[in-house]
Amino acid sequence: MVDYESIWNILPFPAFVIDDRDYFIDANGAGEQLVQTSRKQMRKRCISDIFGTGSVIADTANTARHNHGSLMQYNVDVALLDQPSQSCNVHVGVMGRDSNTLLLIIQPTGVAQKMSRSLTHMAAARSVAAMAAMLAHEIRNPLAGISGAAQLLGMTVGEEDRELTEMITSETRRIGELVDRVEHVGDQREVTRKPVNIHDVLDRAHRAAKAGFAAHVTFSVEYDPSLPDVAGDSDQLLQVFQNLLKNAAESVSGAKGAIKIRTSYNSGVKLAMAGTHTENLPLQIEIIDNGAGIPDSLIADIFDPFVTSKANGSGLGLPLVSKIIAAHGGLIECASTPARTEFCVRLPVWRPEMEKP
Numbered sequence: 031m032v033d034y035e036s037i038w039n040i041l042p043f044p045a046f047v048i049d050d051r052d053y054f055i056d057a058n059g060a061g062e063q064l065v066q067t068s069r070k071q072m073r074k075r076c077i078s079d080i081f082g083t084g085s086v087i088a089d090t091a092n093t094a095r096h097n098h099g100s101l102m103q104y105n106v107d108v109a110l111l112d113q114p115s116q117s118c119n120v121h122v123g124v125m126g127r128d129s130n131t132l133l134l135i136i137q138p139t140g141v142a143q144k145m146s147r148s149l150t151h152m153a154a155a156r157s158v159a160a161m162a163a164m165l166a167h168e169i170r171n172p173l174a175g176i177s178g179a180a181q182l183l184g185m186t187v188g189e190e191d192r193e194l195t196e197m198i199t200s201e202t203r204r205i206g207e208l209v210d211r212v213e214h215v216g217d218q219r220e221v222t223r224k225p226v227n228i229h230d231v232l233d234r235a236h237r238a239a240k241a242g243f244a245a246h247v248t249f250s251v252e253y254d255p256s257l258p259d260v261a262g263d264s265d266q267l268l269q270v271f272q273n274l275l276k277n278a279a280e281s282v283s284g285a286k287g288a289i290k291i292r293t294s295y296n297s298g299v300k301l302a303m304a305g306t307h308t309e310n311l312p313l314q315i316e317i318i319d320n321g322a323g324i325p326d327s328l329i330a331d332i333f334d335p336f337v338t339s340k341a342n343g344s345g346l347g348l349p350l351v352s353k354i355i356a357a358h359g360g361l362i363e364c365a366s367t368p369a370r371t372e373f374c375v376r377l378p379v380w381r382p383e384m385e386k387p
């Protein structure tokens with residue numbers, strides 16, 4: 031028998047049950063702490079008594095009831111009466127099909143950032159940009175000199191030493207590629223967004239993976255064929271999914287390695303953009319693998335540059351992914367347990383006004 035009362039109280043996030051007139055019916059321990067009121071006292075109050083009239087919470091509750099579904103709002107400012115606001119993710123779900131009773135969960139983003147969600151990538155990209163400029167200047171030029179000299183040398187040395195000059199050439203090429211990747215993460219240009227069929231992009235990434243680094247992996251694909259176009263740059267989105275598939279393929283081993291690519295439409299996800307407006311992010315693309323998973327000690331940092339657990343990894347794949355998704359106004363989340371790692375990319379639907387003249 032499951033003891034739901036204790037699950038309710040163990041939940042680390044403030045959670046509330048709200049009736050059809052917006053009055054509180056119940057709160058868990060974290061909820062009582064957040065509003066500094068006992069659950070008994072809370073029953074005499076409604077949403078506007080606690081969060082103010084016209085608050086994000088009241089709006090989200092109304093929309094969830096109207097849509098008869100659940101709604102996620104990322105990064106919105108939530109204020110209790112008389113208190114400064116704090117940035118939170120808000121989740122509201124209708125409890126039961128014929129009911130107007132709601133479950134409200136508020137997750138301060140200080141906590142959310144401990145989960146792996148990439149919203150701070152722009153700052154990371156900026157710091158990498160400064161480094162890329164330095165690298166390009168200090169490394170690329172001497173590198174070109176070394177590589178040119180090795181090629182000249184290769185023409186004159188005997189057969190037995192040619193291997194050494196070839197090694198210099200291939201290793202300098204490798205450093206050059208690393209500098210390119212750093213530069214790419216730091217590239218701050220805006221993306222030009224056009225209507226893109228995300229399934230075409232996923233098919234390209236999938237084909238390339240199967241023909242190369244993921245030849246050993248079993249793929250399964252679940253597409254929602256009615257998905258509208260995303261507003262995006264297809265080459266950049268291709269890089270996103272190539273990197274995610276590459277990481278997934280590198281994490282699975284042996285004949286049991288499996289990767290699932292899934293798309294779906296989820297109308298209940300919104301992201302507040304720098305307090306100016308809210309962007310709907312209904313397009314959902316998931317890359318799920320059954321590999322070893324991401325260690326707890328690493329998960330909070332995987333979107334930061336140069337974080338890697340691989341001997342030959344540069345730790346630049348996910349920072350690039352998160353920068354591209356941010357430039358598309360989207361969101362990427364990751365959840366990982368030992369036999370299941372899931373990266374979920376959420377993107378906006380294309381609208382004509384998104385195309386810059």
Ligand SMILES: Nc1ncnc2c1ncn2[C@@H]1O[C@H](COP(=O)(O)OP(=O)(O)OP(=O)(O)O)[C@@H](O)[C@H]1O
Pocket residue numbers: 273277278281319321322323324328332337338339340342343344345346347348349371
């Ligand atoms: N699907 C996954 N399963 C397990 N761990 C993962 C997965 N995806 C990412 N990681 C972890 O996150 C780290 C960072 O990934 P990221 O792609 O940024 O760099 P990398 O793969 O190590 O190197 P690079 O992509 O530059 O070759 C990885 O080293 C790995 O520890």
Ligand SMILES: [Mg+2]
Pocket residue numbers: 273276277346347348
């Ligand atoms: Mg990688």
